[in-house]
Each structure stands twice: as C-alpha cells, then as structure tokens.
Amino acid sequence: MRLHTLLEVLPFFSVQGEGNPAISNIANHHKKVKSGDLFICINGLEIDSHSLAGVAERNGAAAILAERTLEVDIPVIVVPDTKKAMAILADYFYKQPSHQLFLVGVTGTNGKTTTTLLIDQVFTQSGMKTGLIGTMHIKVGDELQVSHNTTPDSLTLQQTFRSFCDKGVRSAIMEVSSHALDQGRVHGCDYDIAVFTNLTQDHLDYHKTMDNYRNAKGLLFSQLGNTYFKKSPKYAIINKDDEAADYFIKSTAAHVVTYGLSPSADFHAKDLILGATETQFTLVSPFGEQKMVLKLAGQFNVYNALAAIATAFAAGIPIEESIGSLEKAKGVRGRFETISEGQPFSVIVDYAHTPDGLKNVLETIQTIVAGKVIVVVGCGGDRDRIKRPIMAEIACDYGDYAIFTSDNPRTEDPVGILKDMESGVFGKQYQLIVDRKEAIKVALNRAQPGDVVLIAGKGHETYQIIGNNVYDFDDREVARHFIKGM
Numbered sequence: 071m072r073l074h075t076l077l078e079v080l081p082f083f084s085v086q087g088e089g090n091p092a093i094s095n096i097a098n099h100h101k102k103v104k105s106g107d108l109f110i111c112i113n114g115l116e117i118d119s120h121s122l123a124g125v126a127e128r129n130g131a132a133a134i135l136a137e138r139t140l141e142v143d144i145p146v147i148v149v150p151d152t153k154k155a156m157a158i159l160a161d162y163f164y165k166q167p168s169h170q171l172f173l174v175g176v177t178g179t180n181g182k183t184t185t186t187l188l189i190d191q192v193f194t195q196s197g198m199k200t201g202l203i204g205t206m207h208i209k210v211g212d213e214l215q216v217s218h219n220t221t222p223d224s225l226t227l228q229q230t231f232r233s234f235c236d237k238g239v240r241s242a243i244m245e246v247s248s249h250a251l252d253q254g255r256v257h258g259c260d261y262d263i264a265v266f267t268n269l270t271q272d273h274l275d276y277h278k279t280m281d282n283y284r285n286a287k288g289l290l291f292s293q294l295g296n297t298y299f300k301k302s303p304k305y306a307i308i309n310k311d312d313e314a315a316d317y318f319i320k321s322t323a324a325h326v327v328t329y330g331l332s333p334s335a336d337f338h339a340k341d342l343i344l345g346a347t348e349t350q351f352t353l354v355s356p357f358g359e360q361k362m363v364l365k366l367a368g369q370f371n372v373y374n375a376l377a378a379i380a381t382a383f384a385a386g387i388p389i390e391e392s393i394g395s396l397e398k399a400k401g402v403r404g405r406f407e408t409i410s411e412g413q414p415f416s417v418i419v420d421y422a423h424t425p426d427g428l429k430n431v432l433e434t435i436q437t438i439v440a441g442k443v444i445v446v447v448g449c450g451g452d453r454d455r456i457k458r459p460i461m462a463e464i465a466c467d468y469g470d471y472a473i474f475t476s477d478n479p480r481t482e483d484p485v486g487i488l489k490d491m492e493s494g495v496f497g498k499q500y501q502l503i504v505d506r507k508e509a510i511k512v513a514l515n516r517a518q519p520g521d522v523v524l525i526a527g528k529g530h531e532t533y534q535i536i537g538n539n540v541y542d543f544d545d546r547e548v549a550r551h552f553i554k555g556m
Contacts, residue, residue, distance in 0.1 A: 071093050073108070073132070073133050080147075083149045086147075091144075093132060094106030094132075095107045096108045097225075098110040098112055108134070112152055123141075156223075163228075164229060168231050171239065172240060174189060174242070174381060176244070176246060177287050179272050180270065180426055182247075188399055189243050192391070192392050203217070205245060205530075208230060210234060227256065246290055248283055249286075251286045251289040261293070262385075263384050264305075265307040265377055267373065271456070271460070274456050291318050292322060304325065306322045310332050327384055329376040329380045330376065337353065339353060344369060344434070348364060348367065349366060349372060360390070362396070367406055367438070369430070404546070411553040414520070415521040419545045420526050422447075423450065423528075441520030443469040443521070444473070444524070446525045446526065447462075450527075455490055461491060462491035466499065469524070473513050480537070488504065
C-alpha cells in the first residue's frame with residue numbers, strides 16, 4: 071500500500087518531505103522496524119520514541135508518523151495524536167480484521183481471565199476456531215504465544231486480529247483492561263459482545279477515583295455502537311449484582327443480558343452448594359431451569375460461568391451446549407490452583423491481587439478449611455498504594471495468620487511497601503518477610519494437618535520484578551520445592 075493511500079483515512083495531517091513510498095508494514099518500536107515500514111512515534115510513559123526516529127530511518131523505515139517535525143530524510147506525517155492515528159491506520163492497513171471476527175471483550179476488576187477462558191472453551195466445543203488475548207497468553211487455536219499486556223496496544227491488536235483471520239479463526243475473545251480503554255488501545259475494534267464482570271478497587275494510582283475507573287470501563291459498552299442490525303446484533307452482558315450495573319446498562323445502546331445471583335437477572339443461579347473441588351447450582355434462564363456441576367470452587371466461579379453462559383447465548387449457542395462444555399472445564403492455572411505433593415494440609419495459589427479478589431478467595435477457603443488459614447500476600451510496587459493496608463486488613467480478618475511479603479516491588483523499596491500494608495493491621499497476627507521465597511517457606515513450615523496455606527497475588531506469573539530486573543519466580547514451583555523437602 072502506498073503512503074498516500076494509507077493516509078486517506080486521516081482527516082487532517084501535514085507532511086514534512088516529499089515522496090509516496092510503498093508501505094510494507096507498520097511498527098511502533100524502533101527495533102522492530104524493517105525496510106519499507108511506517109514507523110509510528112509514541113510519547114509513552116517511559117520513553118518518547120520521537121527521539122528514536124533517526125534509528126528507525128537507519129533500520130529502513132520508509133516514512134514516519136509523528137506529533138512534530140523531525141530531522142530525518144524520509145517523509146514525516148505530522149498529526150496531533152499518534153496513538154489515535156495509529157489505531158485508525160492499523161485498522162485500515164490490516165483490512166479491518168476485527169470486522170471479520172466475532173469479537174468478545176471482557177472487562178472488570180476480577181474474573182476477566184477465567185471468564186474469557188470459559189467463553190473460549192464453550193465456543194471451541196461448539197465448533198468455532200477461536201483466538202484468545204489476555205493476561206496469561208495469546209492463543210490461536212491450540213497455539214500459544216507470549217502476552218506482554220492484558221490488552222495490547224492498537225497496532226499489536228490489529229496485527230493479531232489479522233493473523234487470527236489468516237489462520238481461519240472465527241471468533242476472538244479478549245480481556246479489556248481499564249488502562250487500554252482509557253488510552254484508546256481498543257479504538258478500531260468492532261466488538262460484537264461486551265462483558266462486565268465486576269467493579270472493585272484497583273488501579274487508583276492511575277485513575278485516581280473510582281468514578282474515573284468506572285467511566286473507563288464504561289467506554290467498552292458505549293463504544294458498542296448506536297445502531298441495530300438484525301443479522302449482527304450487539305450485546306452487553308452485565309453482572310446484575312454489581313453496584314455499577316445500572317451505569318453500564320445506561321452506557322450502551324446494545325441489547326442487554328444480565329446475570330448474577332439476583333432472581334431479577336436474566337441468567338441466575340440458585341440453590342448453590344459450594345464444595346472444596348466443585349460447585350453445584352441450578353441455572354435459571356428464560357429457557358427454564360437446569361442443574362449444573364462445575365469442577366471449579368468458589369462463588370466467584372459461579373459468576374464467571376454465568377457470564378460465559380450468557381455470552382454463549384448472545385452468540386447463538388444453545389444453553390445445553392454451554393452447560394455441557396462448562397461442566398467439563400478444569401481450573402485455570404494460578405486461579406485457586408491446588409498444590410498437592412502428599413502434604414497433610416492444603417496449599418492454594420491464586421492471582422488475587424485486589425482487595426475484593428483476596429476477600430473472595432479467603433471466603434471460599436473458609437467454607438472448606440478444617441483447621442487454620444495462613445495467608446502469604448504482598449502488593450506490587452509502583453502501583454495503587456491505597457489498597458495496601460486494605461489488602462493486609464482482609465488477610466488478617468479472613469485468615470488466622472498473615473505473612474506480608476514482596477510481590478513485584480519494581481522500583482519501590484520492598485520494606486516501604488510492607489510498611490504501607492502494616493499500617494492497616496497494627497495489633498493483629500502477622501509477620502513481615504521481605505523475601506517471598508522465605509515467606510512461603512515459613513508459611514508451609516507453620517501449617518498443621520487440616521490447615522490451608524494461601525499464596526496470593528502472583529498466580530500464574532513465573533517471574534518477579536525487582537528494580538528494573540526480571541527474575542524467574544513461580545509460587546507454585548517454590549511451594550512444591552519446599553513441600554517435597556519437608
């Protein structure tokens with residue numbers, strides 16, 4: 071595609087230099103630039119890549135998109151906002167791939183990963199070839215790729231969607247973070263279904279207030295569109311039990327389908343029986359009542375399953391098929407994952423890194439524990455400081471003994487993070503251990519028969535970020551190592 075043809079989708083821009091080169095690809099990282107590429111300069115949180123325009127030119131860039139003029143010898147297209155222009159250009163250059171997919175976006179504080187995986191399982195069992203984009207990985211059919219963000223930037227998204235289409239994928243399911251919505255990373259994505267899981271405190275370091283956080287989530291629903299097409303209706307799947315439900319319902323012109331435990335929800339659960347390894351309930355929907363048995367523990371997984379069933383309904387999949395698929399679903403890696411090496415006590419690893427997530431997991435453990443609950447938990451550095459004492463308080467209130475330790479301290483002093491946590495629990499039963507491996511060891515050695523040790527915060531993660539370095543660290547493998555040595 072020639073540069074001038076690509077630029078036809080932008081309403082306003084100015085051009086520095088002359089020429090109409092052929093554009094072979096688009097890149098927004100100077101190291102990924104190849105001959106013939108359009109390089110997009112982004113003024114990011116850590117670096118302004120306008121300073122790397124010369125490097126991109128030497129690497130073969132044919133033209134550059136920027137927010138100011140640059141000292142290079144190739145055409146520079148100057149626009150007010152390169153992030154917005156990148157979304158528009160990527161959508162056009164890669165032939166609007168999201169329009170060719172049945173696209174589902176899932177947003178919420180907790181449950182996004184499990185819900186997307188459950189939806190993916192139902193869709194796959196129904197015969198669709200699916201693509202998945204989320205915290206744990208990017209999946210194309212049975213092929214897994216590394217995921218660097220919960221929701222990639224708009225360029226990476228359109229490139230990923232294009233690869234999905236080229237590989238025969240019919241439906242894509244993706245997690246949509248509040249950061250991505252606020253920063254316009256999903257501009258250009260043509261969603262067919264938007265799902266809301268829940269809204270609890272998180273990311274206030276970025277959003278500042280809960281209203282801002284809620285409003286960012288609401289963009290997913292307002293961007294579903296304002297028109298109706300019989301052959302391709304849009305749906306908003308909303309957790310009716312959440313306080314923010316009405317806000318999201320009012321935010322969208324799409325068809326609304328609700329789920330929850332409330333009898334007023336379109337898809338709701340009753341007669342719950344919560345066990346250590348499975349959950350039973352009766353699904354009530356506009357199509358009658360059906361018994362369900364999930365191989366997943368916790369009330370939070372009832373919500374995740376209901377969201378998946380409502381989404382599958384909106385996608386045209388019969389309820390009976392959805393139930394059959396979900397009853398075969400196994401636990402998600404790092405989500406209430408049991409570590410068993412023959413020890414006389416239970417060890418559970420969970421990604422719970424928000425106050426509500428930690429509370430949900432501990433409430434579930436309370437229903438299955440015979441002895442005491444020992445909690446190992448930390449809070450990430452360079453992130454929401456407000457939640458630190460709240461997380462600590464929940465660990466002490468719902469656990470019998472808490473050990474506060476490092477999560478991913480990043481560039482913050484780990485001791486300072488623990489002191490922030492400690493400010494919410496003076497006088498309660500807890501211990502501060504900076505070294506996470508040592509904290510896990512102490513917790514396991516403290517456990518007696520019938521106890522439960524919860525290792526919370528990192529879940530599926532296989533690394534720890536200390537300073538600017540990334541180290542191998544897997545809570546599950548660390549726990550197994552110490553248990554085997556006991």
